[in-house]
Amino acid sequence: MLTPKNVELLRKYNVAGPRYTSYPTVPYWEINPTGDEWIRSVSDALDEAETQGVGAALYVHIPFCQSLCTYCGCNTRITRKTSVGSPYVETVLKEWELYETGLGTLKGAPRRDISVSELHLGGGTPTFLSPDELKTLITGLLQGARVLPEAEFSLEADPRVTTREHLAVLRELGFRRLSLGIQDFDPRVQDIVNRVQSEEQVRKITEMARELGYTSVNFDLIYGLPLQTRKSIEDTIEAVRRLRPDRIAFYAYAHVPWIKPGQRRFTEADLPDGDEKRALYELGRAMLEEAGYREVGMDHFALESDSLWQSARSGKLHRNFMGYTAHHVAPLIGLGVSAIGDSWSAFAQNEKLLETYQDRVAKGEIPIHRGHVLTDEDRVLRRHILNLMTRMKTEWKEAGLQDPWLADIKGRLEEPARDGLLSVDADGCEVFEEGRAFLRNICMAFDARLARKAPQTQLFSKTI
Numbered sequence: 001m002l003t004p005k006n007v008e009l010l011r012k013y014n015v016a017g018p019r020y021t022s023y024p025t026v027p028y029w030e031i032n033p034t035g036d037e038w039i040r041s042v043s044d045a046l047d048e049a050e051t052q053g054v055g056a057a058l059y060v061h062i063p064f065c066q067s068l069c070t071y072c073g074c075n076t077r078i079t080r081k082t083s084v085g086s087p088y089v090e091t092v093l094k095e096w097e098l099y100e101t102g103l104g105t106l107k108g109a110p111r112r113d114i115s116v117s118e119l120h121l122g123g124g125t126p127t128f129l130s131p132d133e134l135k136t137l138i139t140g141l142l143q144g145a146r147v148l149p150e151a152e153f154s155l156e157a158d159p160r161v162t163t164r165e166h167l168a169v170l171r172e173l174g175f176r177r178l179s180l181g182i183q184d185f186d187p188r189v190q191d192i193v194n195r196v197q198s199e200e201q202v203r204k205i206t207e208m209a210r211e212l213g214y215t216s217v218n219f220d221l222i223y224g225l226p227l228q229t230r231k232s233i234e235d236t237i238e239a240v241r242r243l244r245p246d247r248i249a250f251y252a253y254a255h256v257p258w259i260k261p262g263q264r265r266f267t268e269a270d271l272p273d274g275d276e277k278r279a280l281y282e283l284g285r286a287m288l289e290e291a292g293y294r295e296v297g298m299d300h301f302a303l304e305s306d307s308l309w310q311s312a313r314s315g316k317l318h319r320n321f322m323g324y325t326a327h328h329v330a331p332l333i334g335l336g337v338s339a340i341g342d343s344w345s346a347f348a349q350n351e352k353l354l355e356t357y358q359d360r361v362a363k364g365e366i367p368i369h370r371g372h373v374l375t376d377e378d379r380v381l382r383r384h385i386l387n388l389m390t391r392m393k394t395e396w397k398e399a400g401l402q403d404p405w406l407a408d409i410k411g412r413l414e415e416p417a418r419d420g421l422l423s424v425d426a427d428g429c430e431v432f433e434e435g436r437a438f439l440r441n442i443c444m445a446f447d448a449r450l451a452r453k454a455p456q457t458q459l460f461s462k463t464i
Contacts, residue, residue: 009419010278010437013456017440019298021321021390022340022347023382029372033346038368039102041343045331046103046114055115055148055331058141058321060092061336062121063354064128066161069195070262071225071253076124076337077354083128086136087273087358090149090336093140095361099333100144102366107155115146117329120172120322121155127162131169138173141267141335152177152326159205160197164212167205171212179218179249184234185239189225199239206243212460216246216306223284224253224277226270233280237287247308249323250284253275259325278451296463298439299388300324317390324390340368346373377403385443388431392439395428405448412445415459 012085018025033041063077064084077084080304098188103112119141122136129137154177157169167178182202183195190196206217219240223233238247253270257263272280285295293301294309297317302309311317318328321340334341337357341348347457351357360367374382381401387394396402413424422442423436431442441459444450 007275010276012419013416013438013459014274014278015441017444018450020385020440020443021051021323022342023385023447024372024374024378025447025448026347026349028453029347029370031373031375033348033368033371033373035102035366035368037373038341038343038346038348038366038371039099040106041190041346042099042331042333042341043103043106046346049117049330050115053148054327054329055117055146055151057118057120057320057325057332058116059120059122059135059332059334059339061123061334061339061343061350062088062126062129062165063107063124063337064088065123065125065158066128067194068262069183069191069193070260070265071195071222072262072296072439073254073260073423074124074258075352082128082130085133088336088354089129089133089137089140091358091361092137094366096141097366098361098366103295111144112148113144114333115148116142117151117327118325119151119153119333123156125158125161126155127157127166131165134166135169135173138170142173147174153188154179156181157205159201162205165210167209167212167214168272170449173371176214177218178205178214179220180205180245182236182240183222184225184228184232185236187373188227189232192226192270193441194265199243202239203217203243206245207223217246218247218249219243221248221250221284222253222279223250223274228280230274230283231282233284234287237284241287241291246303246306248288250281250288250301251297252281295325295436300437312390315391319386344374345373345379348358377405381405381446381448382447388429388443388446389439392436393428393430397427397436405446409445412459413442416442416445462464 018177042248049055063075065076065078068078100111146229153175155175156179159180180202184190185199209217252347255268256265288301292303294304296302296308297313307326308324316327318325320332320342330344332342334350337354338350338352340347348368350366351360351369357367380401383401384394397404413422413429416422416438417424422431424428435442446461
């Protein structure tokens with residue numbers, strides 16, 4: 001429940017800030033790796049992972065959608081031509097061969113059998129591909145890989161285009177986790193964001209997945225959408241509670257029509273203002289907690305029976321470009337147009353334009369569009385930001401967790417500490433439950449690159 005003090009704090013800390021799915025964040029990448037440097041960093045990370053009994057995480061981006069959801073900020077290609085699916089699958093498998101060959105060359109072998117701990121299909125709409133195309137894609141990826149016993153395979157799906165055959169084929173191939181894009185069940189909201197789907201459609205896919213043996217279902221919800229009201233949030237959460245997914249991601253809508261022109265279908269006048277937007281989240285959060293969901297990190301909820309909550313309780317929670325995950329797996333190898341990889345020491349994002357991506361792969365090139373090789377400072381600050389985002393605390397008393405940028409960290413955290421959001425001393429800081437809503441602001445105090453390139457950025461509004 002929002003109290004006058006909470007409202008005042010929410011206004012005070014209502015400043016734009018990163019979501020910190022990486023550090024440095026993408027706008028501040030500046031040291032691009034070459035293809036060879038990237039492959040070597042992936043190889044080093046894979047060597048280290050395998051000594052710990054784990055392997056790589058694979059993220060495969062499927063960009064195609066049959067229609068544009070106007071809230072979406074993802075890299076998509078809108079088309080109803082199903083003929084684009086098969087050539088795209090062939091390109092992704094060719095890209096995977098480049099990794100196998102490149103990693104093998106470093107070991108003096110024709111190719112490398114890559115150990116796999118995670119595989120995630122995202123988009124776009126992965127189920128835009130036919131069941132046969134999905135089978136070709138997954139079997140091709142896993143043909144020379146060593147799938148570890150506890151590997152987790154997951155996919156994102158659109159209830160409007162996903163069939164039982166899609167889910168059955170993927171379940172046979174080892175998929176156990178399903179994420180459905182819901183956003184809001186209110187017909188008016190669905191219409192203005194061009195994402196019309198009924199509760200019955202979602203129920204059908206959810207029950208179908210469970211019947212086939214999927215062990216975890218996630219729903220994506222968004223607050224702050226155009227025409228959204230407390231009543232629409234209340235009705236949406238009631239429907240969600242009836243359907244009982246295992247996990248829920250409850251994201252804030254980001255209005256960036258200058259980046260995503262599809263958002264020009266509505267204006268800021270259609271959006272809930274700052275106070276009302278936060279009230280929508282607090283209403284949804286309270287209803288979810290009343291139904292037995294527990295808040296995990298930032299904007300995520302899970303039942304106590306779900307591995308995400310259990311990882312949060314045991315200190316194993318991780319966060320990367322896919323959001324929160326139950327385990328830290330590195331390297332993350334991104335395949336497909338615009339996909340991002342993470343070797344922990346470097347990032348690499350593929351070409352964003354589909355045709356450019358396909359041309360470069362056809363030429364035998366790792367299709368890196370941009371990336372970043374982390375400095376020593378980056379690695380230290382990344383660890384602290386990750387600790388805060390996943391454990392709500394971090395320490396810097398050990399030599400390997402110290403950096404000159406932290407010399408004035410107590411001063412930068414003085415204001416949120418005075419507001420009762422966290423405690424800080426010479427050895428570290430811990431965020432209180434009251435500070436969970438302000439994790440992004442707190443992490444900004446550790447963000448050296450943001451401070452240097454945008455020195456006017458504040459953790460809080462000076463107008464309050």
